[in-house]
Structures are given as structure tokens and as C-alpha cells.
Amino acid sequence: MPPLSVPTSAALSPSLLIPSTDPAIPRILSKLSRPALISLTLDWLDDRNQPLSAPYLASADDSSDDLHAGDFYPPHSSLEDLREFYTDLQSTRGTRTALLDRLLTGDYRHGLTLYQLAMADTLILQTHPTSQKWSAYALTPSHPSAPPIPRFHPPTFLKALQRALPPDIKAHYNLDRPPGLPLLLLRVMLLDTPYATTPSLSGAKVVYVAFPDASPHIFLSAASSPPTTGTATTANENTARDLRRTLIACLPTALSRPRARYTLASTNLSARSLEAMIALRGGGRTGKAQGGWGGYALSGRKAGDTPLESVAPVLREVVGGTNRNVAGEVGKLVGGGEKDGKEEEGEEVDLLHEVPEGRGKGMKRPLDPGAETAKRRRLIAQARFGDVPSAPLELVDVRIEDPFPGEKEGGWCPSVRVVFRGSDVFKGVRGLVERGVVEGEKMPGWMTGEGGVSGGVVKGGRVGG
Numbered sequence: 001m002p003p004l005s006v007p008t009s010a011a012l013s014p015s016l017l018i019p020s021t022d023p024a025i026p027r028i029l030s031k032l033s034r035p036a037l038i039s040l041t042l043d044w045l046d047d048r049n050q051p052l053s054a055p056y057l058a059s060a061d062d063s064s065d066d067l068h069a070g071d072f073y074p075p076h077s078s079l080e081d082l083r084e085f086y087t088d089l090q091s092t093r094g095t096r097t098a099l100l101d102r103l104l105t106g107d108y109r110h111g112l113t114l115y116q117l118a119m120a121d122t123l124i125l126q127t128h129p130t131s132q133k134w135s136a137y138a139l140t141p142s143h144p145s146a147p148p149i150p151r152f153h154p155p156t157f158l159k160a161l162q163r164a165l166p167p168d169i170k171a172h173y174n175l176d177r178p179p180g181l182p183l184l185l186l187r188v189m190l191l192d193t194p195y196a197t198t199p200s201l202s203g204a205k206v207v208y209v210a211f212p213d214a215s216p217h218i219f220l221s222a223a224s225s226p227p228t229t230g231t232a233t234t235a236n237e238n239t240a241r242d243l244r245r246t247l248i249a250c251l252p253t254a255l256s257r258p259r260a261r262y263t264l265a266s267t268n269l270s271a272r273s274l275e276a277m278i279a280l281r282g283g284g285r286t287g288k289a290q291g292g293w294g295g296y297a298l299s300g301r302k303a304g305d306t307p308l309e310s311v312a313p314v315l316r317e318v319v320g321g322t323n324r325n326v327a328g329e330v331g332k333l334v335g336g337g338e339k340d341g342k343e344e345e346g347e348e349v350d351l352l353h354e355v356p357e358g359r360g361k362g363m364k365r366p367l368d369p370g371a372e373t374a375k376r377r378r379l380i381a382q383a384r385f386g387d388v389p390s391a392p393l394e395l396v397d398v399r400i401e402d403p404f405p406g407e408k409e410g411g412w413c414p415s416v417r418v419v420f421r422g423s424d425v426f427k428g429v430r431g432l433v434e435r436g437v438v439e440g441e442k443m444p445g446w447m448t449g450e451g452g453v454s455g456g457v458v459k460g461g462r463v464g465g
Contacts, residue, residue, distance in 0.1 A: 008078060011162050012172040012191070014115035015052055016199055020104040024201035027114055029103070031124050034096040038089055040123050041103065043114055045083045052115040055107045073106025084106060099453060104436045118187050120154060122370035125185075126178060130209060132221040136269040137248070137283045139255065141218045145261040149216050154184070156352045157254050164250035169243065181274055182213040182282065190223075190243045205240045207247055210274065214283030217267070217276070220248065268453040276391035291426075291448035294388030373436075380440035381433040384448050385426070392424040397455045398446065398463055425449075 018025065027035060044053040058075040076082040089099070141148060150342065158173050165171060172189040186209040197438045223240035271277055281287055289297035289443035400416040403409060422428045426449040431441040438447075445451075446463035456463045 005107050009162070009167055011158070012114060012175070012189075013292055014113060014118070014172065014455045015109040016114045016172075018114065018117065018199050018201060019111045020109055022111075022201055024204070025117070026100055026104060028120055028124070029100055030096070032096075032120065032127065034094065034099055034125060035090065035129055037084055037096060037099055037103075040120060040279070041085065041107075043119060045079060045086065048078075049115075050079070050111050053119075055079070057082070060442070073102050075107070101377045102410050113173065114172045114189070117201075118172070118189070119376050120175075121187060122174070122178075122185070122189075125208070129275075131272075132224075133272050134210070134219045134221055134269060134274060134277050136217050136219055136267045136277055137264045138267050138281075139218065139252075140265060142261040142263060143259070146262070149214065150255045150260065150262055151257070152184075152255070161254035164253040166246065169246065174419060178208050178274075182214075182278065182284075183219075185209075186211070188247060190247070203239075205243045207244055209247075209251070210277070212278055212282045215281060215287070217281040218264075218275050220244070232426060238280060240408065258453050266457045270395070270454050271391070271393050273392055276393060279391040283403070287452070289388070290386075290391070290452045291450035293385050293447065293450060294386035296386065374434070377434050377436055377440065384433065384440050384443065385430045390424060390426040390430070390449050391452075393426065393449075393454050394423060395454060396420040396425045398458050399456075400458045403463070 042191045043049065043057065056075050057079065058077050061296060071264065076085065081380065154175055161173075170191040174187040174189075176185045176187070177183075178185055188207045188209060190205045190207065191203055205223045207223050208219075208221040212219070223244040248264060252262050256262050267281065269277070269280060271280075279283070279287070280290070284297075397417070397419045400418065401413055403413050407413075420429070426447075429438065429447055432438040433443065444458070444461045446458060447459070451463040453463060458464075
């Protein structure tokens with residue numbers, strides 16, 4: 001007689017055992033390499049994880065000759081022996097298929113818990129950092145008295161999120177802090193068939209929610225599910241989108257508290273790298289200083305060199321004037337003195353457009369015009385894109401709605417759509433500027449990544465939502 005399914009509003013327990021014969025388990029584990037799979041198994045065999053990831057071991061009362069006589073992978077008698085066996089596998093050669101077969105038909109023949117599957121998915125995300133597509137959402141307080149960043153307490157947040165989800169959706173939560181990233185990662189596995197009597201991953205959808213440190217933004221991944229073929233693929237994709245929309249609708253409720261309500265809004269930013277999302281919407285100084293403005297976010301700048309410093313205007317003028325005087329003295333030393341009759345005091349000289357002609361002073365060979373042109377292009381690219389490395393965006397899709405040249409405001413506007421694709425779009429545009437393909441001086445600011453978005457509408461030379 002199959003076990004009874006009792007309705008409950010609680011989250012799925014991390015100790016829930018999924019049979020090893022479930023087809024989704026080998027599909028998940030096969031995404032890992034053999035060394036990563038051995039490392040994951042050793043984490044499962046750690047003493048701290050034994051309540052949720054205990055392997056199948058031979059008990060002292062079993063007769064190994066009778067019970068495991070025909071077993072291809074006889075169980076080990078102790079946890080220390082099994083841990084030593086997998087440690088020795090790190091220095092031997094073998095195939096991933098054989099290792100998976102041993103895990104699922106030998107040491108974990110009884111199945112894997114939801115906690116073990118969450119550990120496997122987290123390791124896959126670390127070893128394949130571009131396997132997920134992330135979207136940034138902004139948290140906006142509904143009242144000015146509310147703090148700009150909500151107070152985040154993981155246990156309280158998970159309980160509130162579980163209460164906000166519909167009762168016919170069951171979820172499993174796992175929190176992790178990836179090494180080297182200033183964020184907290186929440187893995188949410190959603191099941192839209194909670195009344196099945198046998199635990200299965202056939203209807204499971206996984207969504208990752210990243211909470212960057214000291215930032216009023218959160219990052220959500222696209223919902224993923226086991227791949228299928230035919231008509232079932234479209235149905236699974238639609239179900240995954242619906243579950244993701246449900247989760248997005250419940251997140252502001254879970255983050256809110258009395259007299260501090262928040263709303264969630266899209267920021268038109270998507271990327272496949274969490275590093276890029278942190279650089280553009282994280283808690284660092286580069287979030288609002290992209291392109292040429294990135295130089296102001298660098299540390300070590302002198303007073304008066306950046307308008308972002310909290311220095312009194314009078315002091316800024318004095319310090320800035322001192323820096324200009326020092327620069328002028330250096331220019332005199334380099335140029336061999338003042339240029340009589342050409343420059344007046346306070347007049348700025350455009351050194352970027354000044355290309356020497358003929359021979360330079362003290363030079364034995366003439367200057368190469370091509371080298372000077374290439375140097376000028378590099379200087380223009382450095383001025384437009386700055387010194388801060390660009391956040392790698394793989395896709396930038398904008399629609400230009402500026403009126404046609406010669407038309408008045410509100411006149412005829414052509415339908416123009418520009419799409420850039422590549423491993424790092426703005427780095428590629430910078431390379432085009434340095435090669436002279438794109439004119440850097442007249443290039444609009446959104447092509448340098450100043451907007452910090454991967455899509456939007458361009459009006460008046462600026463990109464918006």
C-alpha cells in the first residue's frame with residue numbers, strides 16, 4: 001500500500017530522500033567533472049554532513065558472504081574506510097561514468113537527499129559560472145521612512161517566503177555563500193505537484209536568488225528544469241516561467257515588515273556572470289560609475305580630481321588650482337620652457353588633438369603618422385571607457401527612438417534597433433574605437449556602458465528603461 005500524502009504548508013525537508021533511480025539525478029551529477037564529483041562526495045562524507053548525507057554502509061550484524069555475495073560494489077564497513085577510498089581515487093585515473101555508477105548503485109544506492117542535490121547544484125554553479133542567466137531587480141521602499149536596504153535575517157525571510165507562496169507549491173531552500181563573491185545565494189527548488197506519493201524530481205524547477213552585500217538589488221536566475229523533448233518541452237518552459245513569476249511576486253512580501261514595505265522592479269540588466277552583476281548592481285563604488293566615469297570610483301585619487309569627493313567647493317578650487325600649477329611646471333620642464341605668444345594664462349591646450357609634424361626635437365628619425373594616429377585613438381578610448389575593466393555583458397539590445405535629423409521634437413522617428421553580441425560587448429566596442437572602426441569622439445555615451453544596462457530605449461543619446 002503506498003504511503004498517504006498529508007497536506008502541509010511547510011517547506012520540504014532537506015532530509016527528503018530521492019531514489020537513485022530517478023532519471024534527473026544522473027543528469028545533474030553528469031554536469032560535474034570527475035575531480036569535482038570526487039570532491040563533492042568527500043563533502044558528503046564529512047562528519048558534519050552525516051545527518052543529511054549518510055552513505056550506505058554494511059552493518060556489523062550483516063553477513064558479508066551471504067548478503068553482499070553478488071554485489072558489484074560491496075559496501076564498506078565504516079565511514080573512515082569509505083572516505084579513504086575516495087581520497088585515493090583523486091590520485092588514480094578513471095572515468096566519470098564509472099564513478100557515477102558506483103555512487104548511484106553502490107555507496108548511495110538508497111538515494112540522495114535534497115540537501116545533497118543542492119550541494120551538487122551549487123558546485124555546478126561554481127564550476128560553470130556562466131551556466132545561468134541572471135536578471136537584476138531593484139528594491140524600492142514604498143515609504144521614505146523605510147531604510148533603502150531591507151533588514152535581512154535568513155530564517156525569518158525563509159519562513160515569510162514560505163507563507164507567501166501558494167499552498168499548492170512546495171519548495172526546498174538552501175543558502176550558500178560562494179567563495180570570492182560578496183553575496184548570499186539562495187537556491188529555491190519548486191515542485192508544482194506536491195501530492196505525489198513517491199518523491200520525484202520530474203516536476204522540479206530550480207531558481208537562484210542572489211542577495212549582494214549592502215545593495216538595494218537582488219539577482220534572479222532563469223528557472224531551470226530537466227530537459228525533455230517534444231511538446232513537453234514547451235509545457236515545462238511555461239511552467240518554469242509561471243513558477244518564477246510566482247516567486248518574484250512573493251519576494252517583496254517576504255522582505256517587507258511592518259512600516260517598511262518594498263516593491264521589486266526590473267532594471268533592464270541581464271548577464272551570465274555574477275561578477276558582472278556585482279560590478280553593475282553590487283554594493284561597490286563602480287555600480288554608478290561605468291565607462292569614463294569609472295575613474296572617479298578608483299581609490300588613491302588626489303583631492304580635487306573627482307567631483308564625487310565630499311570636499312568643500314572652496315578647498316576643492318584651491319587644491320585643484322595647485323594641481324594645475326604643478327602640471328604646468330611639469331609641462332614647462334618637458335616642453336623646454338613657455339611658448340611665448342601662443343598660450344595665455346588659464347588657456348587650455350588640447351594635447352589630444354595636437355599631432356606633431358615632421359621631426360621632433362632631438363629625434364633622429366621622423367615620426368610615424370600611423371603610430372601617432374593609433375596613440376590618439378587609444379587616448380580617446382581611454383578617455384571614453386576609463387581605466388576600470390568593463391563588466392562582461394554578452395548581449396546589449398537597445399531601440400533608438402530619437403527623431404530623424406532635421407525633424408522637430410515629436411516628428412518622424414525611424415524604427416532602429418541595435419544589438420551587440422559577444423563575450424564582452426563593451427570591451428569589443430573599445431577595441432573598435434582603438435582600431436578606428438568607430439569614431440570615439442562622436443560615439444554616444446550608452447555605447448561605452450555608462451548606462452549600466454543590457455537593454456532599453458535610447459532617447460536624446462541616453463539609454464533608459
